[in-house]
Amino acid sequence: MAELGFIGLGIMGKPMAGHLVAAGHTVHVYDVRPEPVKELSTRGARPCRSCKEVGQKSNIIFIMVPDTPDVEAVLFGPDGLAEGLRSGSIVVDMSSISPIATKEFAKKLTAMGVKMLDAPVSGGQVGAENATLSIMVGGPVEVFNEVKPYFERMGKNIVHIGGHGDGQTCKVANQIVVALTIEAVAEALLFASKAGADPVKVRAALLGGFAQSRILELHGERMIHRKFDPGFRIRLHQKDLNLALQAARSLGLSLPNTATAQELFNAVAAQGSSDLDHSAMVLALEKLANHTIKG
Numbered sequence: 001m002a003e004l005g006f007i008g009l010g011i012m013g014k015p016m017a018g019h020l021v022a023a024g025h026t027v028h029v030y031d032v033r034p035e036p037v038k039e040l041s042t043r044g045a046r047p048c049r050s051c052k053e054v055g056q057k058s059n060i061i062f063i064m065v066p067d068t069p070d071v072e073a074v075l076f077g078p079d080g081l082a083e084g085l086r087s088g089s090i091v092v093d094m095s096s097i098s099p100i101a102t103k104e105f106a107k108k109l110t111a112m113g114v115k116m117l118d119a120p121v122s123g124g125q126v127g128a129e130n131a132t133l134s135i136m137v138g139g140p141v142e143v144f145n146e147v148k149p150y151f152e153r154m155g156k157n158i159v160h161i162g163g164h165g166d167g168q169t170c171k172v173a174n175q176i177v178v179a180l181t182i183e184a185v186a187e188a189l190l191f192a193s194k195a196g197a198d199p200v201k202v203r204a205a206l207l208g209g210f211a212q213s214r215i216l217e218l219h220g221e222r223m224i225h226r227k228f229d230p231g232f233r234i235r236l237h238q239k240d241l242n243l244a245l246q247a248a249r250s251l252g253l254s255l256p257n258t259a260t261a262q263e264l265f266n267a268v269a270a271q272g273s274s275d276l277d278h279s280a281m282v283l284a285l286e287k288l289a290n291h292t293i294k295g
């Protein structure tokens, strides 16, 4: 049986690593914060003091950290994975980061005899906790087949998209849909509330029709009940839309509504709220409307 490693035990990584531990695998874990390492250790995970130590002890290592520079630090920083990895090991980056940087990381690891997959996820905290994530994978198909049984412990809809970076490109596309749908749900509930209709009932009615979506269900409820604890932090969605807008610029592509959604996130962040859940985009629209949704 493979010795597994898991680096980055936050909102997503902790429950994902927890499923691998619960399935009986040996999982070597590390996070810069000691608390989640301690917590998972009480459930059977093996605590490590650095990424390097995880690399030395494991042959399939999962990474789930916030952003591109964090993945770079985990891989190539001081006491990083690259210092401990053995030839033939597999690195699986499940963070949502730049597709371009991902290709560079894969090149460097390949030169060391290490295989890599990019495997970002969708489904949020609930999907991570219930092991129902959608996992979009880039990298060689034979490596994908080797790691698939472990993906199946964390997710349900597991799709091999293509070569290195293609999983990340798919995730950027996902984040465009999610941001624009949050905006649509926020505008619709704000409109209904300002017009004097009960947003609770409006949401219930829309959930049975063509406007139905998981975002109307989960984030619509958050907007009505003012539950903006994360979840998925605004700062992380800003990072993803930056990736979309930068890539669009280099592709000569116009994404006007992605740009608007990013500006609305920027407006909420300017109020010091970038650690709220991304459903809090509604706060920017409420300011423009001088109206708060009343549930």
Ligand code: NAD
Pocket (backbone or CB within 6 Å): 007, 008, 009, 010, 011, 012, 013, 030, 031, 032, 033, 051, 064, 065, 066, 067, 070, 073, 074, 094, 095, 096, 097, 121, 122, 123, 124, 125, 231, 232, 233, 236
């Ligand atoms: P988080 O901030 O809750 O967790 C990140 C963890 O990484 C933290 O525990 C942090 O201490 C750790 N970390 C950071 N740098 C590290 C380093 N150098 N070495 C070791 N550990 C390090 O973030 P999250 O919400 O779990 O998101 C993680 C990734 O998953 C992000 O790329 C995000 O975009 C993506 N994602 C999040 C969600 C969600 O709903 N939260 C959904 C899908 C995808």
